Amino acid sequence: MIWRSLACALLAWLVFAGASQALRETERLEKQTELLRVRLPLPVQIAYSGGDAFLAANINVFRGMMVDAKVSEPETYRIQAQLQADAAWLNPWHEDNYYVGAAILPWNGQVDAAQYVLKQASMARAWDMWPPFFYAFNAMYFEHDMNQAGEWAELAAQRHPTNAGALRDMAAKWYERGDDPVFALGILNAMHEQSRDDNFRRLLEARMQRLEGLRALRSAQQAYQAEQGKPPASLEDVVGYAGLAQLPHDPLMLGYVLDAAGVPQLVDHVASRKSQ
Amino acid sequence: MFELIRLGLRVGWRGVGLRVLLPLALLVLVASVLGSGFSGRQPSSVALDVGLTGLRLVLLVVALLWVQDLFARDIERKTVYFMLAYPLTRTHYLLSRFFTVALLALVALVLIGGLLWLSMQVSRSYVQVTPVAIGHKYLLVLLGIWLDALVVTAFALCIASLSTTPFLPLILGLCFGMAARGLGPTLDYLMRGERSSALHSSLFGPVLEYAFLWLPDLSRLDWRPIVLYDLPVGWDMFGLAVLSALGYIGLLLALASAIFGRRNFT
Numbered sequence: 418m419i420w421r422s423l424a425c426a427l428l429a430w431l432v433f434a435g436a437s438q439a440l441r442e443t444e445r446l447e448k449q450t451e452l453l454r455v456r457l458p459l460p461v462q463i464a465y466s467g468g469d470a471f472l473a474a475n476i477n478v479f480r481g482m483m484v485d486a487k488v489s490e491p492e493t494y495r496i497q498a499q500l501q502a503d504a505a506w507l508n509p510w511h512e513d514n515y516y517v518g519a520a521i522l523p524w525n526g527q528v529d530a531a532q533y534v535l536k537q538a539s540m541a542r543a544w545d546m547w548p549p550f551f552y553a554f555n556a557m558y559f560e561h562d563m564n565q566a567g568e569w570a571e572l573a574a575q576r577h578p579t580n581a582g583a584l585r586d587m588a589a590k591w592y593e594r595g596d597d598p599v600f601a602l603g604i605l606n607a608m609h610e611q612s613r614d615d616n617f618r619r620l621l622e623a624r625m626q627r628l629e630g631l632r633a634l635r636s637a638q639q640a641y642q643a644e645q646g647k648p649p650a651s652l653e654d655v656v657g658y659a660g661l662a663q664l665p666h667d668p669l670m671l672g673y674v675l676d677a678a679g680v681p682q683l684v685d686h687v688a689s690r691k692s693q
Numbered sequence: 694m695f696e697l698i699r700l701g702l703r704v705g706w707r708g709v710g711l712r713v714l715l716p717l718a719l720l721v722l723v724a725s726v727l728g729s730g731f732s733g734r735q736p737s738s739v740a741l742d743v744g745l746t747g748l749r750l751v752l753l754v755v756a757l758l759w760v761q762d763l764f765a766r767d768i769e770r771k772t773v774y775f776m777l778a779y780p781l782t783r784t785h786y787l788l789s790r791f792f793t794v795a796l797l798a799l800v801a802l803v804l805i806g807g808l809l810w811l812s813m814q815v816s817r818s819y820v821q822v823t824p825v826a827i828g829h830k831y832l833l834v835l836l837g838i839w840l841d842a843l844v845v846t847a848f849a850l851c852i853a854s855l856s857t858t859p860f861l862p863l864i865l866g867l868c869f870g871m872a873a874r875g876l877g878p879t880l881d882y883l884m885r886g887e888r889s890s891a892l893h894s895s896l897f898g899p900v901l902e903y904a905f906l907w908l909p910d911l912s913r914l915d916w917r918p919i920v921l922y923d924l925p926v927g928w929d930m931f932g933l934a935v936l937s938a939l940g941y942i943g944l945l946l947a948l949a950s951a952i953f954g955r956r957n958f959t
Binding site for chain 2 (some may be wrong): 452459464468469470482499502506507510512513516542545613614617
C-alpha cells in the first residue's frame with residue numbers, strides 16, 4: 418500500500434519537475450509590465466480609492482514612478498501625462514508629481530500636460546519657486562514663448578529673493594539665445610543632483626546623454642556652415658567637423674534630424690512641435 | 694444611561710479591541726512606510742498622507758463593526774428586549790449606543806493616530822524642503838477624521854434601526870462612507886474642472902448638483918493638507934464643515950430615534 422502511494426508521489430513529482438523545467442525555458446506572456454496603458458476617468462479613480470482624493474493622487478504618482486528608464490514608447494508617456502495631470506488636479510501640492518512631471522513629460526512630447534501640472538503646483542505651492550521656474554523654462558525651450566517664460570521666471574524670482582538676480586539674468590539670456598541645449602543640460606543636471614531615486618536618475622542620465630549628442634551635432638553644424646557657407650543637406654555631412662568623429666548615439670533610440678533651416682534637432686521634439 | 698455606555702464600552706472592546714486594532718495599526722504603519730519609498734522629494738509627507746488614508750479607512754470599518762456588534766446584533770439576538778426593560782426610553786438607549794461607538798472610535802483614533810505620530814518622529818536621512826507640521830495642526834486633522842467617522846456611525850445606526858437583516862447597516866454604511874467622501878471632489882471635477890468632458894457633466898451634473906442637500910460632503914472634513922504641506926488653517930471652512938457634519942448627525946439620530954421608537958419587535 419505504502420509503495421503505491423510513494424509511486425504515485427514520485428510520478429506526480431516527475432510531472433511537476435518536468436513541467437517546471439520546461440517552464441523555465443519558456444518566455445513569459447507579458448513582459449511589458451513597466452508600460453502604461455490604462456487611465457480611467459477621474460470620478461472612477463476617486464471611486465476605486467474609496468472616495469479618498471489624496472489616495473487617488475498618490476496612486477497616479479506611484480504608477481508614473483514605476484515606468485522603467487528604458488521606455489521610450491509615446492503611448493506610455495501619453496497615459497503618464499494624463500495620470501499626472503489628474504494627480505495635479507486631485508492634490509496640487511504634491512511635490513513628487515510636479516517634479517517628475519517637469520523632468521519627464523515635456524521631454525517626451527507631453528508639453529501641455531507638463532505645463533498644466535506645473536501651473537497647478539505653482540498656484541497651490543505659493544512658497545515654492547521651482548514650479549514657476551520649470552514652467553518658465555518649458556515655455557522658453559519647448560513652446561518658444563519668451564513672454565510667458567519671462568513672466569513665470571519673474572514669479573519664481575519673487576518667491577526666492579536670494580536667487581532673484583540670477584533668475585532675472587537667466588531670463589534675459591533666454592530671450593537672446595532660444596533653444597540652446599546647454600541650458601537644457603544645466604536644468605537636467607541640477608535635477609539629477611537633487612534626486613535620490615535611482616530609476617529617475619538613470620532616466621535623467623539618458624536624457625542628458627542625448628542632449629550632449631545634440632550639442633556636439635550643433636557645434637559640428639556651425640563649423641560646417643562657417644566653412645562651406647551653406648547649411649548641411651543631411652546629418653552625415655557634419656561628421657568630421659568640430660571634432661565630431663561619428664554620429665552620436667541616442668540612448669533612447671529615437672535619434673536626431675535636421676530641421677528646415679539645417680539645424681540638428683531631437684526627432685520627438687520636432688514631432689511634438691508639429692502636433693501642437 | 695452612563696451605566697449603559699460603560700457596559701457598551703466593555704462589550705465593544707471585547708468584540709473589536711486591541712487584538713484587532715493593533716494589527717490594523719501595524720498594517721497602516723507598514724503601508725505608510727512602503728508608500729514613502731515611492732517618494733523622491735517628500736517622503737515624510739507621502740508617509741503621513743498614506744497613513745492618514747489608512748487611518749480613515751480603518752476608522753470607517755471599525756466604527757461600522759461596532760455599530761453591528763452593539764446595536765444590530767442586539768436586535769438580531771433579541772437581547773434588545775432586556776435592554777428596553779431598563780427604566781429608560783428607546784431614544785436614550787439609541788443615544789447611549791451612539792456615544793459608546795463615538796468613544797470607542799476615539800480610542801481607535803488615538804491609538805492609530807498616536808502610533809503614526811510616533812513613526813513620524815523617526816528622523817530620516819533626507820530633509821524635505823517643506824517639512825510636515827506635526828503639532829497642534831495634526832490634532833485638528835484627527836478631529837476631522839473622528840467627525841467623519843461619527844457621521845457614518847449615525848448613518849449606520851439609522852439604517853440599523855429599520856433594518857431586519859444584521860449586515861445591511863455594515864454594507865450600506867460602507868457605501869455611504871465612500872460616496873460621501875468622494876462626492877465633493879467628483880462634483881468639483883464635473884462642474885468646475887477644466888479637464889472634464891462635457892458629456893459627463895451633462896449626464897451627472899443635474900443628478901449631483903443638489904446632492905449637497907441630502908448627502909454630506911465628507912471630503913470637507915479631510916484637512917490633511919495643512920499638516921502635509923504646513924498650510925495655514927482655514928478656520929471659516931473648517932467651522933462650516935463641522936457645523937454641517939453636526940447638523941447631519943443630528944438629523945440622522947432624530948430620524949433613527951423616530952423609527953426605532955415606533956418599531957414593533959414581536
